[in-house]
Amino acid sequence: MSEKASHENHLYNLVCMAACNGEKYIDAQIKSILNQLNEDDRLFISIDPSKDQTKEIVDTFKKQDSRIFALNGPGQGIQKNFEFLLSKAQVYLKKRRDYDPECLQKTLIYLCDQDDLWHKNKIPVVEKFFLQEPINLLVHDCDLIDENGLMLEQSYFELHRTKPGYLDNLVRNSYIGCCMIFRAELLEKILPFPQPIPMHDQWIGLKARQYGRQKWLKEPLISYRRHGKNASDLTHSKLTQMIQWRFQIIKALLQK
Numbered sequence: 001m002s003e004k005a006s007h008e009n010h011l012y013n014l015v016c017m018a019a020c021n022g023e024k025y026i027d028a029q030i031k032s033i034l035n036q037l038n039e040d041d042r043l044f045i046s047i048d049p050s051k052d053q054t055k056e057i058v059d060t061f062k063k064q065d066s067r068i069f070a071l072n073g074p075g076q077g078i079q080k081n082f083e084f085l086l087s088k089a090q091v092y093l094k095k096r097r098d099y100d101p102e103c104l105q106k107t108l109i110y111l112c113d114q115d116d117l118w119h120k121n122k123i124p125v126v127e128k129f130f131l132q133e134p135i136n137l138l139v140h141d142c143d144l145i146d147e148n149g150l151m152l153e154q155s156y157f158e159l160h161r162t163k164p165g166y167l168d169n170l171v172r173n174s175y176i177g178c179c180m181i182f183r184a185e186l187l188e189k190i191l192p193f194p195q196p197i198p199m200h201d202q203w204i205g206l207k208a209r210q211y212g213r214q215k216w217l218k219e220p221l222i223s224y225r226r227h228g229k230n231a232s233d234l235t236h237s238k239l240t241q242m243i244q245w246r247f248q249i250i251k252a253l254l255q256k
Contacts, residue, residue: 011127012107013041016085018078020048022114023057025225030061032118037067046085048073079200082111083193090187107184111177115225122221126181129215136212137182137205139175140221147227157218164216166209169202177201178222182208194252198245206253
């Protein structure tokens with residue numbers, strides 16, 4: 001467990017990981033996260049019904065580390081799993097507020113995939129910017145690795161010509177959930193996810209932008225793993241599908 005300097009502006013970190021059939025990589029990912037967490041931080045893992053040993057691996061970690069909360073996911077896909085995770089985080093923080101009234105202001109929510117790898121400096125770098133700047137959300141860069149951990153690309157931002165503007169991300173989404181961290185105060189603004197929306201990370205990013213400033217950090221803080229099961233995640237959709245998705249997200253932003 002890492003040791004952090006104590007100071008008045010100490011932040012809590014609550015990591016939300018969605019898992020399903022992830023036995024091949026989840027062990028390494030959990031270790032890369034736990035090595036950075038303080039004793040007051042938490043790792044929530046929601047496991048959708050899986051055909052492999054994902055649940056057993058998570059349960060083993062849970063028995064050894066009280067910072068891990070293992071949850072049975074709703075089994076309705078990745079978007080519903082993250083919505084479920086964030087709702088559980090919200091309930092947990094409301095209870096924590098009974099003995100720590102400022103916990104919502106002091107807690108950072110991290111979205112996390114099961115198959116990536118966090119860089120060793122992710123949490124210290126993220127905390128630094130949230131303590132120094134009046135932001136409610138941070139998006140950092142990532143490098144891309146293959147299923148064996150070999151480097152594919154040095155920068156997601158450069159590869160996809162990422163732009164931070166609100167209108168830019170309304171038209172062409174650059175938000176990538178596993179690279180997003182936001183203040184827990186936003187939970188009441190983004191939950192529940194409106195239906196239908198194309199991507200939960202785009203919804204969270206655009207909604208957060210309506211309530212405050214964001215930081216786009218051109219520094220890779222995780223290694224995003226490309227493999228057979230997620231290789232299509234970063235490809236472009238058909239134009240008609242993209243137009244339909246944009247209409248859905250605009251409608252949701254106007255209504256909620």
